Amino acid sequence: MNKLFYPRPLQPGDTVALAAPSSPVPAANLEAAVKSVKLLGLDPVVMPSCREHHGYMAGTDAQRAADLNEAFSRKDIAGIFCLRGGFGAMRLLPLLNFNMIRQNPKPLIGYSDITALHTSINKLCGFVTFHGPMPNTDYSRLDDFTLESLKSQLFHPQDVHELQNPQGQELQVLYPVSTNTDSPDAPGISGAPHAPEGNPIITGRLTGGNLSLIAGTLGSPWEIDTKNAILFLEDVGERPYRLDRNFTALALAGKFRDCAGILLGTFTDCEEPPHDDPADSGVIADRTLTLQQIIEEVVLPYKKPTLLNYRAGHMYPQSTLPMGAQISIDPVQKRILLP
Structure with missing residues (x-):
């Protein structure tokens, strides 16, 4: 994949769209979203699906896709803020006009379910999108x-030279670069590469987002491309065995084999509930694996430089990520740099 470019940065006074590609919000949250955009000095246009409800989605697939297509096509709209995550963005992928979107690059902001839009727009349209907080909050x-x-x-992406964690939150090195090339391939999975030699700083295109969403598009025309990329993954509210399933799906699809490095976010509320919880009916075994064990058994055998505890996604404080941008991870200094 060629190097992706940044769309024109937003400027105070720009008109931007509020769109709802996923789940709906109550009227009070929509009002908060409008105020949020105005707080940034921008003029919001509320797309019709923001006021619609179709089960657990904000309007039908056709309504939500039409809003996104219109927001990208309109010359008076400079950027698109996704109202919230939830569910439904993946259903829009066959309905989006990616040829038109490619010709009208604009900042797109959101995370969680919006991962489906980040990975597909980055892959098919060639420009950077932004994994960051949504205005309904x-x-x-x-x-x-x-x-x-x-x-x-x-507003000033050209001035951002490092992706930082909040104060007091240190990145953890799970697999540092090593010059040792005598280690075997990943057990049970052929073709796992050896650790790279030389410069410990690894550079690649940033891709990824919500683990469940990424696993859900495998095998489709919109599946994630991790070739020579830095793969970012995070999730929320998933039990360990579900995380294991999704990490394993990415492994079987060659996504860890192909990437240059791995950046793991936080996995909020992903612990196994107490087995004596009377409300719990989903226990599948008396014991569980921890997230650390799952990563060690499924991800680390690929021997890619791997950092953990990057604060982006389902927690606050959180960092906004330029999805598709070239970044570098330094596992020695525990830093994430932009050129």
Whole structure:
């Protein structure tokens, strides 16, 4: 894949769209989203699906896709803020006009279910999108780190030279670069590469997002491309065996084999519940694996430089990520750099 480019940065006074590719929100949250966009000095246009409900989605697939297509095609709209995540963005992929979107690059902001849009637009349209907080959470309530990270990426991306964690949250090195090439391939999975030699800094295109969404598109025309990329993964509310299933699906599809490095976010509320919880009916065994064990058994055998605890996604404070941008991870200094 060729190097992706940044769309034109937003400027104060720009008109931007509020779109709902996934789940709906109550009227109060929509009002908060409008205020959030105005807080950034932008003029919001509320697309019709933001006020629609179709089960657990904000309008029908046709309605939500039409809003996204219109938002990208309109010359008066400079960017698109996704109202929230939830469910439904993946259903829009066959309905989106990617040829038109490619010709009208604009900042797209969102995370979680919006991962489906990030990976497909990056892959098919060639420009950077932004994995960051969505306005229904009310930007006026964001902590300073989260708000400044969002504003920097949207308004001044050329000035961002490092993707930082909030103060007190250190990146953890799970697999540092090594010059040892005598280790065997990943057990049970052929073709796992050896650790790279030389410069410990690994550079690649940033791709990824929500683990469950990425696993859900495998085998489709919109599946993630990890070739020579830095693969970012995070999730929320998934039991360990579900995380194991999705990590394993990516392994079987060659996504860890193909990538240059791995950046793991936080996996919020992904612990096994107490087995004596009377409300729990989903226990499949008396024991569980921890997230650390799953990563060690499924991901680390590929011997790719791997960092953990990057604060982006389902927690606050969180960093806004430029999906598709060239980044470098330094497992020695525990830093994530942009050229």
